[in-house]
Amino acid sequence: MSVTAAAGFLAAGVPAGLKSTGRSDVALVRNVGPLQNAATVFTSNRCLANPVLWSKEVIKDGTVSAIVLNSGGANCYTGAQGFQTTHATAERVAELLDISAGDVLVCSTGLIGEQLDLAKVTAGVTDAAAALAGTPAGGQSAAEAIMTTDTVAKQAVRTSPAGWTIGGMAKGAGMLAPGLATMLVVITTDAVLPSAELDQALRSATAVTFDRLDSDGCMSTNDTVALLGSGASGVTPDLTEFTAALTEVCQSLAEQLQGDAEGASHDIAIHVENAASESDAVEVGRAVARNNLFKAAIFGNDPNWGRVLAAVGTTAAEFDPYDIDVWFNGVRVCAAGQPDQPRELVDLTPRAVDIRIDVKVGPARATILTNDLTHDYVHENSAYAS
């Protein structure tokens, strides 16, 4: 289902020959209305891929009729020719669907610095437009066409008793900013909401989901999250309820991304508790999530809490360095900055790892999701070519 779960949306994914494997690599999602409202969140990287430069213009009026996505090439650092490829792709979509090119978002993912083959892209777009369907199969084929190193398609759906639905698809093995590999997310809804409220809900949801998934500290030039609203349910939702459901969809997609991160053998949740502020909690959690020594230790099933504290100590967050408690999978291995329970009691063999860090200064908390640093991560990223 995913992007076709909500009424008013058609989708398709087709092979266009951009991937050397011959797998599908062009996806198209069309919003048939009655509304064409939309909101987006883009990477905060200053080096932006051509499709991001294009899409930032498209979203300015809050109107989006379709989104086209390709894997097999990032179209980043490809200069004027690359921008022209993005533009021509949007024009081709517009022509086929009888809409304005200025209402077509474009997303790309793959290697930076190589030109996309425009003839292949436009042929793929033509095939995708012909295959558009509001069926679960349509949504599934779109979700598959955006995969790169993903091993499974990622989709999530929430339906409200009030009569509206939110559905989404995602690709990538990282996060919005930063990201292990480019993260692309398309979410659709048939709720009746103006673009400004879609934007408000989307920023609220991504701030506590994709923004707290930090697989390897790297930030892509192409990351895009788009939320399209068709209004086809005819129901105007309570914005709080809508935001909560949207956050659930984003959280589910974020966890699916974490679970499929390149080469990972552990999914790590870092819970920071009793921080002075939420931003302090995020800063502490992110510092641990980005520490290669900590991440390698988890790969080795080693509850090396010294590496947690050494990472915490690099932050400017408020805490007493000698009054911090640390738990690994429920075992308090460090209390008030001293050894507590024996590290032998910790079992790190399950894929899921919970780290709890109590900094004991305030009421705030946050959870950061990350992965371990493994042989396979190094292998996949030293041999990356898709």
Next chain:
Amino acid sequence: MSVTAAAGFLAAGVPAGLKSTGRSDVALVRNVGPLQNAATVFTSNRCLANPVLWSKEVIKDGTVSAIVLNSGGANCYTGAQGFQTTHATAERVAELLDISAGDVLVCSTGLIGEQLDLAKVTAGVTDAAAALAGTPAGGQSAAEAIMTTDTVAKQAVRTSPAGWTIGGMAKGAGMLAPGLATMLVVITTDAVLPSAELDQALRSATAVTFDRLDSDGCMSTNDTVALLGSGASGVTPDLTEFTAALTEVCQSLAEQLQGDAEGASHDIAIHVENAASESDAVEVGRAVARNNLFKAAIFGNDPNWGRVLAAVGTTAAEFDPYDIDVWFNGVRVCAAGQPDQPRELVDLTPRAVDIRIDVKVGPARATILTNDLTHDYVHENSAYAS
């Protein structure tokens, strides 16, 4: 030679049973004067090991008569008992050498969160004091006793025609702040300089050497660089000449640390040119040096310049994202943000890799040294137990 190259210094390294391997693990360096001047630079981590807490007090009056170092345990997050171990170690050194414990620096390196065996440490200190010698062998044995995952002892010496000498030893596979593993450096000189000038020279030298070695972005709780001055040459140096020689010693030690970094297969120098300021150049270089995707690509001999630009784009430095040139080992693969020479022309098989990034906005430059991200790095740091 190293720490015994300058007149007025004795050194020794002995096995005390702290390392499970039985290798030497306690080093002692004594300054027999006539001066006991000194300066130090410590980690900027807020979580400080007990020996760093102790040594920060010792250095306040600028007088240091001896420095004692142990491998086999970091004595960090070991609470009051750990601090007492550090204190007792200094007291034992003072008793044996008939000096004040308040003039004894202490350094430790190894696993965080485990108590050091004080009986073993004091027995080792006793043996080391008995073995103190102003010979090359004395310096060599001290350099060997501070090794952890190091595969070779690191030493460097510079002698001025004016008649004074600087010698140093280092351990670790990273940097002052941050550091892959704890970096400990002891440098001695027989030049006649007050502690304030030693401090000025040391901060100047470390800022452009150890502070620009960023092997894996991690910062230790124990990093210490100490410079001891005996004045035994009787020669007061020109401070500029002294600082230049000290910088050479630090640069040599930094390059030796880089060349022996845990699991590394490439030594990478990232040269950032034509930046608006030196701090901008350092920020850009450091962002690239810490990017796991870039580091894994170098391991795979892949000149993936897109990852360089994606890392540069995460900084706040002044530049036009679409007017940057990038060279890999002398081949300009990206010009003005577009593909230039074919990446096939780049040969990344040598251990030494030069990345040149021209941001084209100003007169400043900086070089950051780092290593690649390898299978062996993950292996060593997932199985770390020394």
